[in-house]
Structure formats: structure tokens, C-alpha cells
Amino acid sequence: MPRGFEYQRQRMVEALRGSGISDQRVLDAMAAIPRHLFVPAQWRHQAYAEDVSINIGQGQTISQPRVVAAMTQAAAVGPQSRVLEVGTGSGYQAAVLAALAQFVFSVERISALAREAKKRMDALGISNVSIKVMDGTLGWRAQAPYDAIVVTAGAPEVPDPLVEQLADGGRLVVPVGPLDRQVLTIVERRGRRTKRRVLQNACFVPLIGLHGWEEERG
Ligand SMILES: C[S@@+](CC[C@H](N)C(=O)[O-])C[C@H]1O[C@@H](n2cnc3c(N)ncnc32)[C@H](O)[C@@H]1O
16 A cells, blocks of 8 residues: 655655755755645656656646755755745745745746646645746846745756846856756856856756747747
């Protein structure tokens, strides 16, 4: 008989710890958020496999827990942080960030996904996430500056508007590279200067928008 979701979630967290995620706050957040409620019912049995991404419809995916953990750890958000997420998808990454930050602004270009994600936040009583349908490569200027920005789709280049919307000392975590492979890049802003470093390889669905990839036609 399959074990319960809580047990599976605990196992996932242990696997994440074993793979080098050391920030206890990130592990606690992922131990608390019921990831199985963010995936379609037929894939719930895979919800806590730490290295599996799952189709959420509209040609999009929910990222592997291992990637969510690495990006969240790199974002280094604290209880006072204002965070922008680009690519709401299922809402799972936003829910994990919301457990750590003061407020999360999350933008999604596909309205059906944004609507479902909003329903999940409401059902789980997560009240510090705002979701908006828009091209997230432009950021969400009205709510800027952000202490952290997490982009969950692959960009050809670091989108300039996102760097501009970082607070002093803020960090942007973004997968950058060609369509079939990227590197998770961290851009830190110090005054008017920025510092870049690379975290790990990644493979994300494309970031489509004015400062991303062009939408495929036909
Ligand atoms: C890998 S999925 C995101 C997974 C999501 N963070 C989660 O926890 O389920 C990438 C998402 O980025 C969205 N996306 C792509 N380009 C975008 C853009 N310019 N602005 C906003 N969202 C975008 C896609 O529609 C897709 O839902």
C-alpha cells in the first residue's frame, strides 16, 4: 500500500538535505507545503519525487523539488522580504516563497494557470501572495523594488527590467541560456553595480515575452 503524502513529503525533504540543501527554513517550508495539491490528480503519486518535473497542462510544468529548493535557497529571502516570482505555473514555488517572505508577487502569462494557482492559494489560506496575468519579463514595476526575484522559466539573457527592479542588496535568480539548456544565474545588486555568478545547470520551459523568447507561431 502506498504510504501517505506526509510521509512521502518527509522523505523528499530528507533527499533534498542529502543533495546539499542546507537552509533549514527552506526545508521546513517544503516540509509544510502539500505539493500533491499543486499537481494534476493523475500525477499525485509522483508529487514528492525530488527530481521529477510534472506536466501541469498548457504545455507547462511544475519544476522538480530539487530545483525549487535550490532556487529558493539562492534567493535567500527573509521574513521581511518582498519577492517577485516570474512564472506562477501551479503556484507551488510561490507558496514555498510565501512561507519564508513577507509578501510574494507572482506573474504568469497564461491566465488559466494563474486562475488555478489563485484557487489553490485561497484553499490553503495563503494570503501573502498576489498573482497577476502579464508578461513577467517586464517585472511588476508598481510593486518594486524586490529583495529577491525568482524566474522559473528559461531566458535567453538576463531581462534588464528585472535587474532594475531589484532593491539594493537584492538577488535575481534566473535560468539563462539556449532553449534546451540553461545555467541558473544569480545577479546581485549592490548600489548601481551588479555581480553575477552561476549556480548549476538547469532545463526550463521558455520564458516568453518582450525580454525573453518570441512566442512560436503556426
Ligand atoms: C516551469 S513553469 C513554472 C513552475 C511554477 N513556478 C510552479 O511552481 O509550478 C514556467 C511558467 O512560466 C510561465 N511563463 C513563461 N513566460 C512567462 C512570462 N513572460 N511571464 C510570466 N510567466 C511566464 C509559463 O507559462 C509557465 O507557467
